[in-house]
Amino acid sequence: MSFLRGEALWHLAWALPLLVLLWILKKKRERLVVPSTLLWQVALAEHRAHTPFRRLRRSLLLLLQACVLLLLVFALARPFRDGTRLEGMRLVVVIDASASMNARDVAGGRMAAAKRQVARWIDGLGPGARMMFIRAGARPTVLSSFQREGRRLHRALEGLEAGFGPGDLDGALRLAEEACAAPRPGDRIVVVSDGGGRAASTRPVAALPVEWILLGQGGENLAITSLQLRQNPFSAIDLQAYVRVVNLGREARSFDMRIEAEGSLSDLKRIRLDGGASRAVVFRRLAMESGSVRVSLDVDDDLPCDDEVWAVVEGRSRLAVHLRGPAAPFWEAALRDHGLVRLVKTPEEAALVVSDGSAPLSESLPCDRLRFTTAPVAFPSGMAGRLVEGPRIVDWDRGHPLLRFVELDELRLRQVRILPVPEGFRSLVRVEEGPIVVAGLDGRGHRSLTFGFDCLQGDLPLKAAFPVLVQNLVAWCLEARDESASHRAGEVVHLDVGGERELRLRTPRGKLRVLRPAGGGVDLGPFEELGIWRMSGKERQWRFAVNLFDEKESSLSGRRREREKREKGERKEGRTAPGRATVEKAAVSRRSLRRETWPWAVVLALVMLFLEWGLWRRRAHGL
Amino acid sequence: MRFSTRSGPRGRAWSEVTKVQDMRNLLDPAFVARLEGLRLLLKNRHRGGARGERLGRRRGASLEFAEHRDYASGEDLRHLDWNLLARLDRPYLKTYVEEEDLYVSFLLDASASMGFGTPSKLDRARRIVAALAYLALGNLDRVSLAVFDRSLRSLRPAVRGKASIFSLLARLASLEARGETRISSGLSTFARSRASRPGLAIVLSDFLDGEGAVAGLRSLAARGHELLCLHFVDEDGEELEGDLLLEDAETGETLEVTVNQDLLQRYRDQERAHREGLHRAATALGGRVLLVDGQRSLESVVLESLRQRGVVGP
Numbered sequence: 001m002s003f004l005r006g007e008a009l010w011h012l013a014w015a016l017p018l019l020v021l022l023w024i025l026k027k028k029r030e031r032l033v034v035p036s037t038l039l040w041q042v043a044l045a046e047h048r049a050h051t052p053f054r055r056l057r058r059s060l061l062l063l064l065q066a067c068v069l070l071l072l073v074f075a076l077a078r079p080f081r082d083g084t085r086l087e088g089m090r091l092v093v094v095i096d097a098s099a100s101m102n103a104r105d106v107a108g109g110r111m112a113a114a115k116r117q118v119a120r121w122i123d124g125l126g127p128g129a130r131m132m133f134i135r136a137g138a139r140p141t142v143l144s145s146f147q148r149e150g151r152r153l154h155r156a157l158e159g160l161e162a163g164f165g166p167g168d169l170d171g172a173l174r175l176a177e178e179a180c181a182a183p184r185p186g187d188r189i190v191v192v193s194d195g196g197g198r199a200a201s202t203r204p205v206a207a208l209p210v211e212w213i214l215l216g217q218g219g220e221n222l223a224i225t226s227l228q229l230r231q232n233p234f235s236a237i238d239l240q241a242y243v244r245v246v247n248l249g250r251e252a253r254s255f256d257m258r259i260e261a262e263g264s265l266s267d268l269k270r271i272r273l274d275g276g277a278s279r280a281v282v283f284r285r286l287a288m289e290s291g292s293v294r295v296s297l298d299v300d301d302d303l304p305c306d307d308e309v310w311a312v313v314e315g316r317s318r319l320a321v322h323l324r325g326p327a328a329p330f331w332e333a334a335l336r337d338h339g340l341v342r343l344v345k346t347p348e349e350a351a352l353v354v355s356d357g358s359a360p361l362s363e364s365l366p367c368d369r370l371r372f373t374t375a376p377v378a379f380p381s382g383m384a385g386r387l388v389e390g391p392r393i394v395d396w397d398r399g400h401p402l403l404r405f406v407e408l409d410e411l412r413l414r415q416v417r418i419l420p421v422p423e424g425f426r427s428l429v430r431v432e433e434g435p436i437v438v439a440g441l442d443g444r445g446h447r448s449l450t451f452g453f454d455c456l457q458g459d460l461p462l463k464a465a466f467p468v469l470v471q472n473l474v475a476w477c478l479e480a481r482d483e484s485a486s487h488r489a490g491e492v493v494h495l496d497v498g499g500e501r502e503l504r505l506r507t508p509r510g511k512l513r514v515l516r517p518a519g520g521g522v523d524l525g526p527f528e529e530l531g532i533w534r535m536s537g538k539e540r541q542w543r544f545a546v547n548l549f550d551e552k553e554s555s556l557s558g559r560r561r562e563r564e565k566r567e568k569g570e571r572k573e574g575r576t577a578p579g580r581a582t583v584e585k586a587a588v589s590r591r592s593l594r595r596e597t598w599p600w601a602v603v604l605a606l607v608m609l610f611l612e613w614g615l616w617r618r619r620a621h622g623l
Numbered sequence: 624m625r626f627s628t629r630s631g632p633r634g635r636a637w638s639e640v641t642k643v644q645d646m647r648n649l650l651d652p653a654f655v656a657r658l659e660g661l662r663l664l665l666k667n668r669h670r671g672g673a674r675g676e677r678l679g680r681r682r683g684a685s686l687e688f689a690e691h692r693d694y695a696s697g698e699d700l701r702h703l704d705w706n707l708l709a710r711l712d713r714p715y716l717k718t719y720v721e722e723e724d725l726y727v728s729f730l731l732d733a734s735a736s737m738g739f740g741t742p743s744k745l746d747r748a749r750r751i752v753a754a755l756a757y758l759a760l761g762n763l764d765r766v767s768l769a770v771f772d773r774s775l776r777s778l779r780p781a782v783r784g785k786a787s788i789f790s791l792l793a794r795l796a797s798l799e800a801r802g803e804t805r806i807s808s809g810l811s812t813f814a815r816s817r818a819s820r821p822g823l824a825i826v827l828s829d830f831l832d833g834e835g836a837v838a839g840l841r842s843l844a845a846r847g848h849e850l851l852c853l854h855f856v857d858e859d860g861e862e863l864e865g866d867l868l869l870e871d872a873e874t875g876e877t878l879e880v881t882v883n884q885d886l887l888q889r890y891r892d893q894e895r896a897h898r899e900g901l902h903r904a905a906t907a908l909g910g911r912v913l914l915v916d917g918q919r920s921l922e923s924v925v926l927e928s929l930r931q932r933g934v935v936g937p
Contacts, residue, residue: 035736036831
């Protein structure tokens with residue numbers, strides 16, 4: 001016996017104690033003969049009239065009324081029985097395998113509950129009925145094509161597990177639609193889900209009834225929704241970890257958050273979070289240059305898979321910088337002690353070339369460029385504008401990463417060259433006549449920063465803004481080389497692997513897959529396991545982390561509410577498409593599939609009500 | 624009063640008295656001695672049945688001067704006021720108030736509710752009846768006793784003379800508290816009976832009747848009775864507490880109550896309202912009400928309260 005609206009049973013929380021109270025209420029009164037009860041009756045009537053409550057008395061009528069109440073509450077919960085024999089029909093069962101199906105808020109977990117439900121349908125398969133399963137994971141898969149044999153279906157069902165990413169219910173419904181290409185009367189699609197999916201209910205599917213079996217009751221859950229590692233620019237081994245944790249339950253929780261670097265505990269913090277609140281936690285001074293980081297919560301909640309996250313730190317190579325021109329000593333002084341920079345002598349081995357003065361800078365160099373010049377020969381073709389003497393800076397882009405904390409209002413320049421702003425570039429500094437500093441990506445994806453003045457024809461190297469500008473420049477260039485080594489569950493990523501011909505991919509659970517790249521790259525995903533993934537080729541190895549980082553999946557109660565709200569809204573709007581199944585049709589279909597037993601409860605309640613009425617008449621009127 | 628053992632009618636009566644030990648309790652000789660010299664007093668004069676020692680409404684032969692009136696021819700010259708005749712030269716007759724006896728009717732409630740209290744309200748009532756009847760009989764008044772509960776249970780015609788006290792005591796001693804109370808029914812039946820003669824009607828009851836006693840009292844007043852209500856009360860609510868099942872001694876009806884301070888206070892208010900209601904009704908009919916509770920002795924009631932209210936006096 002299950003309930004369509006199990007929450008209605010909460011009414012028993014007050015109805016049942018009331019019933020028990022009525023049964024245990026047996027007041028033993030002392031019998032006392034008095035001359036007359038005349039005055040007592042009047043006094044008692046007056047006393048009762050001034051008392052808001054009266055004492056409960058044991059009464060058969062009251063007991064019957066309580067039973068009627070219980071039966072009505074029972075009926076409100078809409079009990080139903082499954083196991084209806086499915087005859088002469090095809091049933092496509094789409095089982096949500098998103099991460100939230102791992103939740104343990106129902107007995108055995110949501111996935112176990114879904115499997116129990118489907119197992120009952122398998123047992124109820126009648127003559128001519130066939131069933132197929134589709135697993136709605138990050139990539140929908142058919143677990144079993146249309147089968148009659150319960151044994152095979154049970155076997156297919158046994159191997160079903162929830163994944164750790166979002167569930168693609170849309171894709172699963174498309175698969176179901178394709179499976180029932182020629183629908184027959186009685187065919188239907190049943191989606192067993194906890195309410196997740198990518199807006200599946202708003203998309204009408206084939207001309208088949210679709211019914212939703214919603215699971216889950218909503219529970220307490222804490223989740224880590226973000227983990228970012230940032231390196232101290234002045235130290236190659238100093239990491240900072242920024243973690244965001246959310247309490248998606250209603251109750252306040254206190255717990256320990258621990259961070260481990262390469263398997264050893266680095267730090268531990270005691271956190272307290274109110275229900276519905278979130279908090280950013282920062283771990284500083286993680287002494288590591290490369291390796292894996294794991295952050296976990298010591299907490300027992302209903303969804304454990306979002307209680308731990310991973311990140312990979314790759315050893316970052318220093319930025320190779322080549323300096324040329326008369327202002328090179330200033331730059332050298334500013335960059336010499338930078339922990340993430342090394343100076344090189346030739347532009348070919350540099351990742352960044354800083355050019356000053358009139359020396360031309362080749363556009364073919366595969367590196368980032370920084371120019372300080374007014375000489376027309378030093379500009380790419382078409383970049384050099386007119387020359388302006390004694391300009392006055394009127395504005396600069398304070399929000400750009402290059403000019404963050406850089407003050408230019410007192411900068412004095414002898415002459416500047418007005419620069420056009422090519423496509424893909426933006427103006428960073430302007431004088432009255434036009435832009436004098438532009439930045440952007442050139443046609444080959446390299447960063448280019450051009451200053452329309454000579455570094456030594458002004459007092460920029462002597463200003464406090466100069467070292468800040470240098471620091472911003474290094475960070476800007478390093479950022480371009482930072483390949484993110486973290487992916488979200490369910491993502492599909494493309495990875496350049498160079499000349500590798502065969503790759504061995506090992507999942508966090510240790511499964512090994514052999515990949516053969518095509519065109520110098522390989523597509524990975526959708527990822528359905530959380531943790532550190534490792535891939536190795538002949539020349540290079542890769543590591544990356546896969547995390548859930550999905551607040552919607554982690555929210556155990558919000559999804560079902562969202563689904564029910566969406567269904568309700570669609571019914572109200574009457575959103576129907578000719579020849580296509582709608583949610584309204586699905587509701588009709590659901591009623592026909594299940595055998596609801598609430599009418600029996602109502603009938604019984606009416607009988608008891610009639611009995612109570614008859615008893616009352618007999619007592620009141622002696623009939 | 625002294626009881627003798629001599630033969631004769633009185634001797635036989637005494638022997639009856641000795642057989643019923645309760646009778647002695649009704650009228651203690653020591654108390655009787657304190658009653659000597661007292662008599663029942665009335666607010667109004669009533670027409671008596673025979674000559675007695677109480678001034679009546681009628682003119683007659685007594686020492687109490689009433690008025691002068693013109694002499695008519697043929698009237699008894701012995702009553703002519705010769706002094707006035709000599710002074711005014713006109714004949715006037717002196718008239719005197721007739722001395723008559725008084726009808727004293729005791730209407731005693733003997734319902735089950737009167738059996739409560741220590742001593743019971745019925746015991747206290749019949750001792751008062753015995754004392755007042757003794758006073759009345761000693762003053763040559765006529766005494767009748769009507770006992771009622773649901774209706775008039777018994778009616779003893781008016782008797783006269785001290786010797787009648789014994790039969791009255793015997794009747795009182797044999798009374799038992801039983802049955803429901805219908806005061807108005809009992810009083811009205813008495814008022815309509817032939818034994819009812821205008822005089823002093825003394826109603827002894829706890830007046831615990833849902834239908835009230837006003838109709839009955841009005842019947843008595845209409846019949847010309849001067850009303851004296853002795854209201855017997857008991858403090859049964861004082862010691863009650865907790866969850867109780869109260870059973871009405873008369874009807875057997877039960878009532879579930881949880882006695883707390885609030886309910887007790889409301890009960891007391893009802894009790895007070897009940898007393899005041901009776902008092903208003905009796906006063907409106909020219910009667911008097913005396914509250915008799917269990918803490919007061921017979922001597923206190925008869926010799927103090929009744930004297931203070933002018934019911935008993937020398």
